[in-house]
Amino acid sequence: MGKHLVLQTDFGLGDGAVSAMYGVAHMVSDEIIIGDLTHEIPPYDIWSASYRLYQTVKYWPKETVFVSVVDPGVGSARRSIVAKTNSGHYIITPDNGSLTHISHYQGIEEIRSIDEVTSRLPHSEESHTFHGRDIYAYNGARLASGEISFEELGSIVTMDSIERLPLIEATCNEQILEGSIDVLDIRFGSLWTNIPLDFLKTAGVAHGDQLQVTIYHQGKKVYQNIMKFAKSFADVNIGEPLVYVNSLVNIGVAVNQDSFSKLYHIGTGTDWTIQLRKAPKIIFE
Structure with missing residues (x-):
């Protein structure tokens, strides 16, 4: 893997949420290089999260792992997924439309579903409101560091089963x-x-x-x-x-x-x- 991990959230930097994600990633591996896409996505704005991935992903080296957490449905039945793009990048995100622009304009090769029960930060089982730390940053760091492969993260899901936001064609x-x-x-x-x-x-x-x-x-x-x-x-x-x-x-x-x-x-x-x-x-x- 490329050992690059890039984080995007709507958390802002006013509290310790982003720092906790950094800490979990570094507990997994001190060798990965963590960057920030942005933490200023407007709260709950899945559309903006989707667009900023489209704006940014292709300018990072292949095999970079992106973690995008704009997750108004955290703790609900919505899936956690990891996508491999046609450009050779990885994106870990809730299945809520965050992959819309990447899928439409750049293409996705394969998507897998992450098991939120077994693939999570150890001893975080009782917490259901911070998947950004417990599932996304944790698994993003495992993937970026090579501790786990894309295929080992979960089972394949069909491309037409993921959530997509409506787009207007130019x-x-x-x-x-x-x-x-x-x-x-x-x-x-x-x-x-x-x-x-x-x-x-x-x-x-x-x-x-x-x-x-x-x-x-x-x-x-x-x-x-x-x-x-x-x-x-x-x-x-x-x-x-x-x-x-x-x-x-x-x-x-x-x-x-x-x-x-x-x-x-x-x-x-x-x-x-x-x-x-x-x-x-x-x-x-």
């Missing part, structure tokens, strides 16, 4: 591009869509062109403007909106040095959709 019809606003560039408030750059190329849009941007919430138009398709934020003045290519080579919408999300009260998820089209040239005489 479309390109008659030079009208449509998709969903999947997530925010949180610190800066930019909108990340699922519309790939290739769609703009197909529509004949080049850097410097003007685009009409329309945003809908549950089908109702809540924002419309014409803005530049910029190569970088510096291509527009401070306070001006722009369309740009984000780090996943999908289309983003932003305001230079301000938060688009806060300014216009725009959210994320399948309730929020966006339409782009090339704007007609306006000539002033």
